Amino acid sequence: MLILPADRAKAxxxxxxxxxxxxxLIGNDFSEDVRTDRGWTGWWVQRLVWFAExxxxxxxPVRPEEAFVEYVTSLTGTPPDSxxxxxxxxxxxxxxxxxxxxxxxxxxxxxxxxxIGEREVTQVSALWPDTxxxxxxxxxxxxxxxxxxxxIDQAGGVMVNSKSAFRTxxxxxxxxxxxxxxxxxxxxxxxxVWELLTGGPVVVKHDFLSGGRGxxxxxxxxxxxxxxARRVVRVSSREEVRSYLGQQWEWLTAGGRGRPxxxxxxxxxxxxxxxxxxxxxGVRLTGHGELLSAPYAxxxxxxxxxxxxxxxxxxxxxxxxxxxxxxxxxxxxILGPDTIVTPERDVLFTExxxxxxxxxxxxxxxxALVVGEGFGRDRVILERVxxxxxxxxxxxxxxxxxxxxxxxxxxxxxxxxxxxxxxxGTNGVMYCVVAEDxxxxxxxxxxxxxxxxxxxxxxx
Amino acid sequence: MLILPADRAKAxxxxxxxxxxxxxLIGNDFSEDVRTDRGWTGWWVQRLVWFAExxxxxxxPVRPEEAFVEYVTSLTGTPPDSxxxxxxxxxxxxxxxxxxxxxxxxxxxxxxxxxIGEREVTQVSALWPDTxxxxxxxxxxxxxxxxxxxxIDQAGGVMVNSKSAFRTxxxxxxxxxxxxxxxxxxxxxxxxVWELLTGGPVVVKHDFLSGGRGxxxxxxxxxxxxxxARRVVRVSSREEVRSYLGQQWEWLTAGGRGRPxxxxxxxxxxxxxxxxxxxxxGVRLTGHGELLSAPYAxxxxxxxxxxxxxxxxxxxxxxxxxxxxxxxxxxxxILGPDTIVTPERDVLFTExxxxxxxxxxxxxxxxALVVGEGFGRDRVILERVxxxxxxxxxxxxxxxxxxxxxxxxxxxxxxxxxxxxxxxGTNGVMYCVVAEDxxxxxxxxxxxxxxxxxxxxxxx
Numbered sequence: 030m031l032i033l034p035a036d037r038a039k040a041x042x043x044x045x046x047x048x049x050x051x052x053x054l055i056g057n058d059f060s061e062d063v064r065t066d067r068g069w070t071g072w073w074v075q076r077l078v079w080f081a082e083x084x085x086x087x088x089x090p091v092r093p094e095e096a097f098v099e100y101v102t103s104l105t106g107t108p109p110d111s112x113x114x115x116x117x118x119x120x121x122x123x124x125x126x127x128x129x130x131x132x133x134x135x136x137x138x139x140x141x142x143x144x145i146g147e148r149e150v151t152q153v154s155a156l157w158p159d160t161x162x163x164x165x166x167x168x169x170x171x172x173x174x175x176x177x178x179x180x181i182d183q184a185g186g187v188m189v190n191s192k193s194a195f196r197t198x199x200x201x202x203x204x205x206x207x208x209x210x211x212x213x214x215x216x217x218x219x220x221x222v223w224e225l226l227t228g229g230p231v232v233v234k235h236d237f238l239s240g241g242r243g244x245x246x247x248x249x250x251x252x253x254x255x256x257x258a259r260r261v262v263r264v265s266s267r268e269e270v271r272s273y274l275g276q277q278w279e280w281l282t283a284g285g286r287g288r289p290x291x292x293x294x295x296x297x298x299x300x301x302x303x304x305x306x307x308x309x310x311g312v313r314l315t316g317h318g319e320l321l322s323a324p325y326a327x328x329x330x331x332x333x334x335x336x337x338x339x340x341x342x343x344x345x346x347x348x349x350x351x352x353x354x355x356x357x358x359x360x361x362x363i364l365g366p367d368t369i370v371t372p373e374r375d376v377l378f379t380e381x382x383x384x385x386x387x388x389x390x391x392x393x394x395x396x397a398l399v400v401g402e403g404f405g406r407d408r409v410i411l412e413r414v415x416x417x418x419x420x421x422x423x424x425x426x427x428x429x430x431x432x433x434x435x436x437x438x439x440x441x442x443x444x445x446x447x448x449x450x451x452x453x454g455t456n457g458v459m460y461c462v463v464a465e466d467x468x469x470x471x472x473x474x475x476x477x478x479x480x481x482x483x484x485x486x487x488x489x
Numbered sequence: 490m491l492i493l494p495a496d497r498a499k500a501x502x503x504x505x506x507x508x509x510x511x512x513x514l515i516g517n518d519f520s521e522d523v524r525t526d527r528g529w530t531g532w533w534v535q536r537l538v539w540f541a542e543x544x545x546x547x548x549x550p551v552r553p554e555e556a557f558v559e560y561v562t563s564l565t566g567t568p569p570d571s572x573x574x575x576x577x578x579x580x581x582x583x584x585x586x587x588x589x590x591x592x593x594x595x596x597x598x599x600x601x602x603x604x605i606g607e608r609e610v611t612q613v614s615a616l617w618p619d620t621x622x623x624x625x626x627x628x629x630x631x632x633x634x635x636x637x638x639x640x641i642d643q644a645g646g647v648m649v650n651s652k653s654a655f656r657t658x659x660x661x662x663x664x665x666x667x668x669x670x671x672x673x674x675x676x677x678x679x680x681x682v683w684e685l686l687t688g689g690p691v692v693v694k695h696d697f698l699s700g701g702r703g704x705x706x707x708x709x710x711x712x713x714x715x716x717x718a719r720r721v722v723r724v725s726s727r728e729e730v731r732s733y734l735g736q737q738w739e740w741l742t743a744g745g746r747g748r749p750x751x752x753x754x755x756x757x758x759x760x761x762x763x764x765x766x767x768x769x770x771g772v773r774l775t776g777h778g779e780l781l782s783a784p785y786a787x788x789x790x791x792x793x794x795x796x797x798x799x800x801x802x803x804x805x806x807x808x809x810x811x812x813x814x815x816x817x818x819x820x821x822x823i824l825g826p827d828t829i830v831t832p833e834r835d836v837l838f839t840e841x842x843x844x845x846x847x848x849x850x851x852x853x854x855x856x857a858l859v860v861g862e863g864f865g866r867d868r869v870i871l872e873r874v875x876x877x878x879x880x881x882x883x884x885x886x887x888x889x890x891x892x893x894x895x896x897x898x899x900x901x902x903x904x905x906x907x908x909x910x911x912x913x914g915t916n917g918v919m920y921c922v923v924a925e926d927x928x929x930x931x932x933x934x935x936x937x938x939x940x941x942x943x944x945x946x947x948x949x
Contacts, residue, residue: 060673129677160670160677180661184671184748188657199649201640201819210620211644213520214746217589217620285745286674288644359661417861 041063052146052405053141053169054080055155055162056089059128059237059384060186073126079390080104083111086144090127090480092116094300096425097451104399104438113144129161132409150174156385158186158362176233176308177361189383192234192243193288199378202354204347207369207377209292211280214275221291222270224246228296230484232258236287239382242327246294257300257322259371295377298369303331303348304387305364312352314345316392320367329412331392332405335465336370343376351381363389388412391461395447398440400463408463410444411470419481424452427436427460430480436473438463448472496681505706511608513601513629514540515622516549516868517587519697520646525839531585532618535911538562546604552576555805556885557911559744564859564898564907572602589621589774598628610634616845618646618822636768649820649843652694652703653748662814664807667829667837669752671739681751682730684705690754692718696747699842699949700786706754707733717760717782733943750826755837757827760811762848763808765824772812774805776852780827791852792865794927802834804828811841811933822850848872851921855907859898868903868923871930875917879941884912887920890940896933898923906933908946 031393056074071091081087085107091112101403102109117137120130131137150171155162163182166175177185188194200206208225212218216235224229226249235243241257247264254338255261274281281289303360305354318331333341348366355364365382391412396404404410420425431437431446438445443463450459460477464470502613516534531551538561541547545567560570575940577597581591591597603690610631615622623642626635637645648654653671655780660666668685672678678693685691695703701717707724715721724730734741741749760780766773776803778791793801808826815824856864864870881887891897891906898905903923910919924930 043747087728127679133680150844160673177661179663180657181661181668183666184653184673185657187671187673188654193644194648195641196643198818199647199774202639202817203639203643203819206643210642211647212642213620213647220589220593282745285742286748288746357662358658358814361665 033108036424049148050151051084051086051145051153052154053097053145053150053171054081054089055127055132055153056087056160056167057132057155057157057159059157059190059239060159060161066408072451072453075157076387076390076449077156079394079449080107080154080385082138083107085111086113086115088115088117088127088132088141090093090116090123090131092123094424094451096151096423096428097448099447100424102429104304104440105394116363120199127161128160132161133166134169137300138185140418141169145169146464154379158189158360158383160184160186178360180361185358186383187287188340189355189359189364189381191236191287192290192380193236195381197376198291199351199356199381199476200348201425202453204350204366204378207379209290212274212289212291215271215278218234218274218289218291219267219271222274223267225291225293226264227294228272228336230261230293230296231308232294233274233277233281234290234292235283236289237283240242245277253296253322256324258294258324287429289296292379295369296370296375300367300369300379301344302329302365302367302386303344304386304388304392307346307356307361307364309361312349312356314349315363316388316396317341317344318388318392326387327414328386329391329410330467330470331388331410331412333395334409337374340370340374340376340396347376347378351378355381355383367387391449395449395461395463399440402442403443407465409467409470409475410461411457411467412449412461413474415453415459416481416484419458419478420483421452421458421481422456424448426460427452427481431477434476434480436476436480444469444473446477466481472474494565499767502570509608511544511605511612512542512547512548512612512614512870513548513605513631515549515587515592515613515625516621517540517592517615517617517619519617519699520619520621520648524672530912532913532919534587535542536850536909537616539565539909540614540845541565541567541855543567545571546594546601547575547600548575550576550583550585550591554884556888557908558720559850560888560908564780565854568825568934569715575600575604589624590617592619592621593626593628596624601629605629609783618649618820618843620644620646621694622932629931632664637819640819645820646819646843647747648818648840649758649824650695651747652668652750652840655838655841656750658814659811659841663811664812664826664838665836667753667755667839670752672734672749675731675738677750677790678734678751679727682734683727685751685753686730687751690721690756692752692754693734693737693741694750694752695743696749697743697878697921701782701784705737713756717787718754729863731802738765742753752839755829755831758831759840760827760839761796762789762806762825762827762828762846763804764846764848764852765808765812767812767821767824769818772809772816774809775823776848777801777804777808778848778852778858779831787876789848789851789870790930791848791870791872792929794869797834800830800834800836804830805924807838809835812839814909815843817840824848855909855921855923859900859907860903867925869925869927870921870923871927872921873919874908874932876941878943879938880916881912881918881941882916884908884918886910887918887941891937894936894940896936896940904929904933906937 055078058070075093099436121257153166153175158181210221229246244258246255246258246261303317304315306315319333320330321328350366351366365386367380438447462470462473507754516537519532535553550599578593613626613635618641629871632638670681685935690708704716706721708714758851763777764775778789812824827840898907922930922933
């Protein structure tokens with residue numbers, strides 16, 4: 030599944046240059062076939078709008094906030110009225126997600142046909158490389174417009190988003206990994222955990238969950254604050270390891286749909302990502318950055334700052350080897366490998382994400398397109414998950430508060446806060462800060478606190 | 490996991506030329522982590538002896554039959570007293586297999602150390618690329634002597650022996666497949682089965698079982714004789730499909746350790762295999778043949794006979810693409826893709842086997858080494874599973890019966906019957922017939938019937 034993160038000039042979209050062409054961009058989320066915790070993601074997938082080019086057809090689980098669409102397109106320069114938004118009929122239980130059932134709904138097929146009109150479908154892209162998207166492309170007679178169609182159709186999305194398959198392929202590609210193993214059975218996992226525990230804490234990872242929410246740390250010693258994990262479990266004997274795995278196996282394997290990973294937990298490491306675009310032509314580096322956790326994902330810095338060039342080179346090289354390996358087995362689209370850098374400056378790869386990630390629109394559209402050529406040279410982006418304790422009532426109110434405080438993004442100075450997604454339905458809007466350097470970015474980030482921290486007065 | 494099927498001259502073994510070198514060959518079977526139906530295979534893995542070169546260390550779950558070792562080495566020319574056989578202490582429940590526990594037993598490590606002596610371990614090979622073998626290689630400090638060690642260590646053996654991973658990678662490599670899907674969830678499998686059923690019978694395949702024993706055919710019409718499947722299930726509604734999958738899901742997924750495959754069942758097809766050796770240097774074709782089923786595997790013909798050159802070329806080309814894809818993700822060893830050839834002469838790939846298969850010793854050692862250069866040119870091999878209803882009391886009795894009847898293999902005429910494995914513990918010995926052509930091979934095969942068919946008189 031391919032979405033070009035930038036290269037507007039090189040890849041003219043539906044309306045520009047090719048008036049008879051239609052691109053279909055699908056705002057889906059992690060496949061429901063392997064993960065069923067994602068009903069809340071109706072707002073999260075609206076980041077799709079960042080990728081829209083003139084004339085595109087955007088498929089979303091809910092009608093996107095108009096204020097958000099207007100805001101994003103004002104920054105990307107895509108005329109909002111050139112876009113067609115298609116929302117498949119809601120199905121009970123998947124109102125907030127593009128479930129396989131909704132994407133296969135014949136009423137949706139008719140809506141899409143109407144949106145396409147007389148145009149030729151030149152690209153079917155999706156945030157997540159789901160079999161349901163491959164099926165839809167087949168229905169549209171557009172398999173040739175779907176990069177990597179065969180791979181995705183045969184569940185390749187699961188393979189390129191599985192932590193266990195990652196370890197197999199990464200080891201095969203000679204990419205450095207934390208010591209560990211794939212838990213192909215409870216017995217094998219027990220053996221590996223027990224062996225690793227002699228050297229310190231061990232992290233057990235759910236095959237598919239992300240942002241640290243699928244990680245648990247086992248330790249024989251004192252509890253400590255886990256970073257990138259949801260809890261610490263103390264085990265003092267092999268029997269306790271067995272009992273832990275027995276209790277958690279159903280959860281760790283997503284009900285038998287995946288295989289957990291068992292790994293040495295490396296303390297005091299920093300986390301980085303690197304992303305590549307994998308096309309028929311090969312593999313191209315598109316971006317990199319640092320991942321901040323406390324203990325779950327709280328933000329990102331793009332591009333990554335302060336890394337020794339030699340360390341960054343090892344991150345990029347290892348990531349490229351992974352991307353090349355997946356290219357060879359037929360994956361097409363974004364590949365985002367994650368790494369840790371240890372206190373000894375070892376670079377160890379921890380997972381890959383074969384999907385449009387939560388970083389792609391930041392570096393690929395806000396960075397490359399909105400900020401433009403200066404991104405990564407004289408501008409850095411600090412992206413932030415909406416901080417705990419902050420509150421805002423809506424997208425327009427957030428935008429207004431920013432602008433009144435003079436903190437919104439200014440195209441002239443190429444600095445300021447960009448709202449990166451729609452209102453989260455509760456109390457926040459994800460955002461990023463564009464600044465000259467990281468210190469300036471954090472300073473601007475702190476300036477937001479009075480606007481949104483609970484108890485603080487909204488500016489008049 | 491690498492075992493060279495031939496190339497004796499190119500790859501000198503332990504004793505020849507490199508007196509200080511030791512190869513360790515491990516007679517293991519399908520990983521117990523994903524498959525637990527293999528306790529009976531103590532005799533089956535004795536085919537390992539065919540691969541032995543002077544000085545090799547052979548690890549087997551049971552002490553191999555001396556008469557079998559003497560017979561095999563008399564044909565391969567490997568001095569039997571140059572071999573060291575190591576049998577790890579038996580563990581309750583895995584007396585007949587090299588379980589992970591037996592391979593990790595410290596007593597076994599000491600036995601192996603003693604067998605190695607002062608020599609350097611130059612190769613650790615196994616029939617099956619199991620994590621337990623990778624672990625053993627680490628214990629021996631011989632990871633560098635284990636081709637593809639990292640991949641195997643991180644459960645690559647499961648990936649290269651899984652029918653679901655096969656479909657993903659094959660589709661990604663652009664290899665032709667029967668229409669179908671990976672059953673990533675019961676719902677996805679139901680959708681695919683129901684869609685395919687409109688076009689005829691559908692085969693549902695267990696991720697890991699082999700020889701047709703993991704295949705069931707669903708049909709909406711009349712029952713028919715299933716080839717390469719264990720039964721036919723009639724379904725007349727989507728609810729019945731759902732109910733079938735619900736009942737069978739635990740079995741089809743090997744208790745949640747794999748994903749079933751759903752495929753169009755193509756009637757009246759013939760089945761072929763092709764094998765490649767995947768090394769650091771790349772991919773090399775090692776053999777091909779036809780697979781005979783009635784309804785389970787009953788034999789093989791090597792090399793395949795009577796195929797149009799253009800059809801054989803498509804078999805080899807598709808197989809090579811698969812081997813190259815697995816090379817790119819780090820697999821090293823034998824890769825045996827299977828295909829069917831339809832009545833319309835379509836070549837469709839149905840699975841791959843990343844292991845030393847039941848064909849490798851036949852074409853690679855009996856063909857290439859015992860028969861020699863004429864194999865495939867003026868000699869063909871018909872391999873036979875011991876026929877139902879035949880009976881023999883032991884390996885020596887079988888050999889004697891063959892020789893008395895003048896049917897044993899004759900190195901001068903390069904024709905005759907070769908016993909391919911040890912006594913199966915019940916009533917049979919697998920064998921193959923070397924002959925000038927397939928007609929002559931079947932004639933010689935028929936000549937065996939009076940010797941072993943129940944009720945027939947043993948020759949005096």
